[in-house]
Amino acid sequence: MVLDLSGAADEVVKRYALDQLPLDRRTRTSADLLRLDGKLALVTGGGGDGLGAAICERLAEQGADIAVLDVSETAAATTVTSLAERWNLRAEQLLADVADREQVGTAVDGLLERKGRIDILVNNAGGSGSIGLDGGKPKQHGPFDQMEIEDLLTVVRVNLVGLLMVTRLVLPHMLARGSGRIINVASEGGKTAIPDLSVYNACKAGVIGFTRSLAADVGSRGVTVAGVCPGIMVSDRTLRSLSDPAGRGFTSLDTAFSRVTLGRCTVVDEVAGVIAFLASEAGSFVHGTSVSLGGGMAD
Numbered sequence: 609m610v611l612d613l614s615g616a617a618d619e620v621v622k623r624y625a626l627d628q629l630p631l632d633r634r635t636r637t638s639a640d641l642l643r644l645d646g647k648l649a650l651v652t653g654g655g656g657d658g659l660g661a662a663i664c665e666r667l668a669e670q671g672a673d674i675a676v677l678d679v680s681e682t683a684a685a686t687t688v689t690s691l692a693e694r695w696n697l698r699a700e701q702l703l704a705d706v707a708d709r710e711q712v713g714t715a716v717d718g719l720l721e722r723k724g725r726i727d728i729l730v731n732n733a734g735g736s737g738s739i740g741l742d743g744g745k746p747k748q749h750g751p752f753d754q755m756e757i758e759d760l761l762t763v764v765r766v767n768l769v770g771l772l773m774v775t776r777l778v779l780p781h782m783l784a785r786g787s788g789r790i791i792n793v794a795s796e797g798g799k800t801a802i803p804d805l806s807v808y809n810a811c812k813a814g815v816i817g818f819t820r821s822l823a824a825d826v827g828s829r830g831v832t833v834a835g836v837c838p839g840i841m842v843s844d845r846t847l848r849s850l851s852d853p854a855g856r857g858f859t860s861l862d863t864a865f866s867r868v869t870l871g872r873c874t875v876v877d878e879v880a881g882v883i884a885f886l887a888s889e890a891g892s893f894v895h896g897t898s899v900s901l902g903g904g905m906a907d
């Protein structure tokens with residue numbers, strides 16, 4: 609039975625915002641609630657073959673128009689080509705470093721000029737795929753006291769400053785329209801101690817805190833914010849780096865894996881599916897929290 613508010617006093621309806629309840633939910637199918645037709649999603653770090661690309665694929669499957677923002681032209685083009693072949697979608701390709709105010713500003717302004725809207729922002733760029741100002745990847749694993757200062761700054765720049773920067777430049781547009789969905793990719797490392805990853809984990813804890821506080825700032829103005837905390841996602845790149853012990857600390861991985869009560873790692877598609885759910889009306893009440901997707905790692 610559909611909830612009937614006609615018997616509720618006006619004061620009660622107003623005080624508890626009952627007029628904003630999605631009363632049509634019961635009559636709609638789950639498949640319909642997952643649809644994103646007519647929505648434009650901007651995905652940072654959306655290029656290549658990692659989580660970002662998997663997010664673009666899922667959002668496109670659910671009907672969204674996609675803008676792939678990446679610092680690597682080749683990586684962005686790979687995703688754009690795949691979206692065209694698989695979903696017959698002409699996705700936008702935006703070249704920008706997430707932590708560069710001018711580049712992000714130009715990319716966002718251009719997108720808004722061409723498309724007129726950004727409904728969904730997925731802040732994904734970061735992690736082992738981070739690329740710094742010099743075009744190189746920082747070494748983010750290792751004891752904190754031995755970490756190169758330049759690497760430390762790059763990890764913070766891409767994983768935290770970049771996420772804040774893109775959000776800062778997209779948010780005014782969402783607030784002006786009174787609607788928008790922001791999904792931040794954090795990590796289980798932001799919720800639990802993993803050795804040899806202190807700077808990266810500090811950034812991810814920052815992302816979790818930002819998600820919580822930004823949600824409190826903007827929720828009543830129509831913009832909802834949620835986060836996800838992936839655990840260990842296994843990709844071709846992970847397999848390659850595992851074969852090169854000098855490139856990745858086994859200690860961190862062993863510690864992390866020992867906490868995974870589910871007893872297995874995950875793949876990018878498993879995480880991307882949850883993000884696409886959160887981006888849709890089906891996940892609309894998830895706000896301020898960062899969902900653990902570590903198979904029990906941080907719970």
Ligand SMILES: NC(=O)c1ccc[n+]([C@@H]2O[C@H](COP(=O)([O-])OP(=O)(O)OC[C@H]3O[C@@H](n4cnc5c(N)ncnc54)[C@H](O)[C@@H]3O)[C@@H](O)[C@H]2O)c1
Pocket residue numbers: 652653654655656657658659660661677678679680683684704705706707731732733734735736737738739740766770793794795796837838839840841842876
């Ligand atoms: N891989 C994991 O096991 C794991 C675990 C927990 C969380 N995460 C998080 O998931 C997200 C995706 O990680 P991933 O390893 O799948 O990477 P990915 O392959 O999805 O992302 C890397 C992409 O981001 C782009 N990129 C890198 N630096 C950039 C910059 N400065 N500006 C714009 N684009 C940039 C790269 O070119 C690449 O295409 C990250 O936020 C990461 O911290 C990953």
